[in-house]
Structures are given as structure tokens and as C-alpha cells.
Amino acid sequence: MKKLVAILFFVFFCQLGFSQTYEFKTTGYSVSLKNPNNEQWTKWSKTQPTEILITLDRNKHRFVIYSEIIQLFNIYKYEDKVENAEGTSNKYLCVDNQGVETVITIISPKDAGPNKQIYITNEEMIIEYDIVYMGEKK
Numbered sequence: 001m002k003k004l005v006a007i008l009f010f011v012f013f014c015q016l017g018f019s020q021t022y023e024f025k026t027t028g029y030s031v032s033l034k035n036p037n038n039e040q041w042t043k044w045s046k047t048q049p050t051e052i053l054i055t056l057d058r059n060k061h062r063f064v065i066y067s068e069i070i071q072l073f074n075i076y077k078y079e080d081k082v083e084n085a086e087g088t089s090n091k092y093l094c095v096d097n098q099g100v101e102t103v104i105t106i107i108s109p110k111d112a113g114p115n116k117q118i119y120i121t122n123e124e125m126i127i128e129y130d131i132v133y134m135g136e137k138k
Contacts, residue, residue: 020058021137024118026050028130034123041126054118054131056106063094063104065120072097073104073120086110096122106131 028047035042053066065071079091087109094102100122107117114133119126 022056022058023134023137024054024056024116024131025134026052026054026129026131030128032126032128034125044128047130050129054129055137063092073102075104087112 027049029050030044030047032041032044034040055064055066056062057064061075063071063073063075065073073092073094073096075092075094077093079093082089082091087107089108090106092104094104096102103119103121105119105121107119109116116131116133118129118131120129
């Protein structure tokens with residue numbers, strides 16, 4: 001019994017010491033808009049270079065995109081990780097700081113190293129950022 005209590009105590013305090021905030025740096029972005037006439041998505045815009053910070057804070061259940069206007073997305077549901085031949089994806093159901101339902105998906109292609117993509121999707125547009133994983137924030 002003492003051993004079990006000691007293990008639980010250790011696990012609890014170890015988790016307090018570890019941050020669950022992940023940082024990404026963008027290298028480019030592209031946009032697709034919903035055409036209101038036929039409900040189809042437009043072709044992706046030409047990828048534009050950009051360098052901004054994105055954080056995923058699992059302790060506070062939110063994404064923050066540090067663009068010119070800071071964007072905050074509160075996560076209300078974590079979907080299961082999906083793995084297939086192309087790579088992995090993690091999907092998060094969110095609400096942005098304007099109250100708009102948004103889906104954020106992080107795609108990690110196989111053999112891409114730290115390079116990933118993040119898709120921010122709502123009913124009007126999709127923004128795709130090319131990102132590099134910078135690691136956990138300490």
C-alpha cells in the first residue's frame with residue numbers, strides 16, 4: 001500500500017513540473033474561402049511567407065496564434081490521433097475569441113521531420129500554415 005501511495009505521489013508531482021505547452025513557428029500560409037453561391041471551396045491561394053508563433057497549451061486547453069491580431073482558440077474537445085500511411089493528424093474542436101466554432105488539425109507527414117501543417121477551419125474559410133515544431137515551452 002505504501003508503495004502505491006508513493007508511486008501516485010511521485011506521478012502527481014512529476015506532472016506538475018512538466019509543461020504541456022508546445023510551440024510552432026510558421027514558415028508560410030495559404031487560404032481557401034467558401035464560395036457562398038455554390039458552397040464550394042476556392043482553390044488555395046499561393047503560399048505566402050510568414051513567421052509567427054503558434055502555441056498549443058494543453059493545460060489551458062487553447063491554441064494561441066501570435067499574428068498581428070492575436071487569435072485565441074479554446075479547445076472543447078480533443079479528437080483521437082489518426083495514423084495512416086501518409087502520417088498522423090490530431091484534431092481539436094475549438095471556439096475562437098469571437099465565438100465561432102473552429103476545427104484545428106495538425107498534420108504530421110511521415111519523413112517530414114519537424115515540418116508539419118496546421119489547418120484552421122471554420123464555415124467561411126480554411127487557413128493552412130506550414131509550421132516547424134519548436135518543442136515544448138519550459
